[in-house]
Amino acid sequence: MLLLAALDGLAYGSLIFLVAVGLSLIFGVLGIVNVAHGSFYAIGAYVAAAAVLALGAAGLPTWLAFPALLLAAALVGILVGGLVEIALLRRVYGKEEVLQLIVTFAVFMILEDAQKVVFGVQPYFANAPMNWLGTVEVFGIFYTTYQLILMPLVAAAVLLGLRFFLRRTSFGRAIVAVTQDREAATAMGIDATRVYLITFIIGAFLAALGGALASATTSLTPGIGAGTLVLSFAVAATAGLGRIEGAAVAALLIGLGRSAAVYFAPEFDVLIPYLIMMLVLLVRPQGLFSTVQTRKV
Amino acid sequence: MLEIRELSAEIEGVQVLRRATLSLEEGATVALIGRNGAGKTSLLRAIMGFMTVTGGAISFDGKPLDTVKAHERPRLGIGYAPEDRRLFSTFTIEENIRLPAEVMKLGEAEIARRLERIYAVLPELADLRQRPAAGLSGGQGKMAALARALMVGSRVILLDEPFQGLAPVLANRYAAALRALRDSHPDIALLITESNPSLLRNFAAKAYAIERGEVSETQLAESSLAAAGLH
Numbered sequence: 001m002l003l004l005a006a007l008d009g010l011a012y013g014s015l016i017f018l019v020a021v022g023l024s025l026i027f028g029v030l031g032i033v034n035v036a037h038g039s040f041y042a043i044g045a046y047v048a049a050a051a052v053l054a055l056g057a058a059g060l061p062t063w064l065a066f067p068a069l070l071l072a073a074a075l076v077g078i079l080v081g082g083l084v085e086i087a088l089l090r091r092v093y094g095k096e097e098v099l100q101l102i103v104t105f106a107v108f109m110i111l112e113d114a115q116k117v118v119f120g121v122q123p124y125f126a127n128a129p130m131n132w133l134g135t136v137e138v139f140g141i142f143y144t145t146y147q148l149i150l151m152p153l154v155a156a157a158v159l160l161g162l163r164f165f166l167r168r169t170s171f172g173r174a175i176v177a178v179t180q181d182r183e184a185a186t187a188m189g190i191d192a193t194r195v196y197l198i199t200f201i202i203g204a205f206l207a208a209l210g211g212a213l214a215s216a217t218t219s220l221t222p223g224i225g226a227g228t229l230v231l232s233f234a235v236a237a238t239a240g241l242g243r244i245e246g247a248a249v250a251a252l253l254i255g256l257g258r259s260a261a262v263y264f265a266p267e268f269d270v271l272i273p274y275l276i277m278m279l280v281l282l283v284r285p286q287g288l289f290s291t292v293q294t295r296k297v
Numbered sequence: 298m299l300e301i302r303e304l305s306a307e308i309e310g311v312q313v314l315r316r317a318t319l320s321l322e323e324g325a326t327v328a329l330i331g332r333n334g335a336g337k338t339s340l341l342r343a344i345m346g347f348m349t350v351t352g353g354a355i356s357f358d359g360k361p362l363d364t365v366k367a368h369e370r371p372r373l374g375i376g377y378a379p380e381d382r383r384l385f386s387t388f389t390i391e392e393n394i395r396l397p398a399e400v401m402k403l404g405e406a407e408i409a410r411r412l413e414r415i416y417a418v419l420p421e422l423a424d425l426r427q428r429p430a431a432g433l434s435g436g437q438g439k440m441a442a443l444a445r446a447l448m449v450g451s452r453v454i455l456l457d458e459p460f461q462g463l464a465p466v467l468a469n470r471y472a473a474a475l476r477a478l479r480d481s482h483p484d485i486a487l488l489i490t491e492s493n494p495s496l497l498r499n500f501a502a503k504a505y506a507i508e509r510g511e512v513s514e515t516q517l518a519e520s521s522l523a524a525a526g527l528h
Binding site: 170176177180181183185186187188190191192 | 396
């Protein structure tokens with residue numbers, strides 16, 4: 001049972017890492033706490049499920065579902081994320097945080113209802129990609145390959161890919177420069193407006209990718225966005241907002257904690273992630289991985 | 298080459314530049330003298346496109362700058378070393394210096410050529426190139442900020458209070474670097490702000506005084522001390 005809890009935790013942690021790292025990236029660069037992040041997750045899940053069901057209905061081979069999941073997430077990131085940034089967020093950068101929160105919260109509410117209009121309130125279930133990959137046996141326990149191998153692999157690829165992108169590519173370095181000092185970066189010729197847009201799209205894409213991956217493992221109902229949003233806030237806060245590697249560790253910690261609770265103390269299932277967050281923040285209010293800013297002399 | 302005509306600008310409703318007029322010729326070294334809060338930084342930030350301009354105009358090579366976005370201005374050959382250095386602390390020195398060239402998508406050969414010229418002017422940076430910018434001393438940081446401005450500043454370099462906070466030895470070293478730059482790059486125009494005019498007396502050919510956002514021509518002699526309110 002302990003092993004089963006660990007495997008569950010790994011799969012679950014991978015999923016919330018994808019969502020939380022996007023949230024963290026957006027906060028780190030744009031300074032915005034993006035409540036609408038939960039909607040990107042939910043819309044990613046719905047669009048992916050619809051695409052998988054459409055592929056199935058058309059009688060196309062199931063492996064096509066995997067590129068379809070990725071494509072669905074990219075589409076949601078670019079179209080929905082891009083639209084939100086250009087039409088709304090651009091107007092509130094540097095304004096009061098309350099205003100920014102209200103704007104992203106309003107986007108969240110609007111997108112939640114838009115989902116219901118487009119996809120209805122009936123549960124969506126598109127688990128063909130998960131069944132197609134079959135199961136693996138770990139110490140006598142059968143577990144789906146999709147959840148145990150594919151999801152953690154995607155999470156690891158995103159973690160390594162983001163690190164490489166931010167440190168080694170010239171656009172990644174431009175993002176880091178804008179994060180540290182927007183005006184100085186602009187004086188170096190960096191188009192900060194474009195950096196903000198692309199960062200927001202990447203963050204939205206990661207949330208949608210989390211949703212797309214999750215769509216094969218669970219049935220989709222209205223409200224899935226809110227639950228994941230709150231959980232990814234817990235992960236991001238535990239890690240320290242803006243910390244990419246930290247989000248991975250915190251996601252794993254909270255994922256494992258939650259699945260342990262599911263098996264051993266189900267009544268605390270909902271509570272555990274926040275208990276972990278609370279404990280961490282009590283000891284380290286800046287989060288697990290943030291260093292206290294050294295004074296610039 | 299760089300002409301500022303009757304420029305007015307404000308920060309959150311407070312007027313910080315009042316009909317400021319200043320011109321910078323090719324290869325000139327011009328000092329802008331004024332005490333803290335007089336508007337020196339605001340004037341440089343206006344040239345870089347970071348100010349809300351309420352009147353007047355800036356032109357570069359006869360073309361108005363107001364339609365050129367802030368991030369496109371470095372491409373014209375304008376380098377800027379802000380006050381307080383403002384290096385990117387997680388990058389190494391060389392990554393900081395290379396950044397504007399990478400953003401402009403200069404080729405590797407061109408970047409190497411420019412780096413070589415920069416290290417010729419600022420040899421102490423060559424030994425520090427792999428050091429993280431966060432670990433630099435004040436003087437080294439100023440040199441790195443100058444080097445970074447040189448990377449794209451092929452026409453004009455704006456230096457905001459480069460001597461501020463430097464110990465006398467380092468200030469002399471920095472001044473020597475500026476003279477080396479003057480000798481090796483005679484075409485670049487330098488606009489240097491300073492609150493202490495005596496530091497620039499040896500090198501600026503022309504000087505302006507700025508007081509409460511108003512700019513007037515001055516001499517870098519005793520009279521300029523009075524004009525800048527410094528005795």
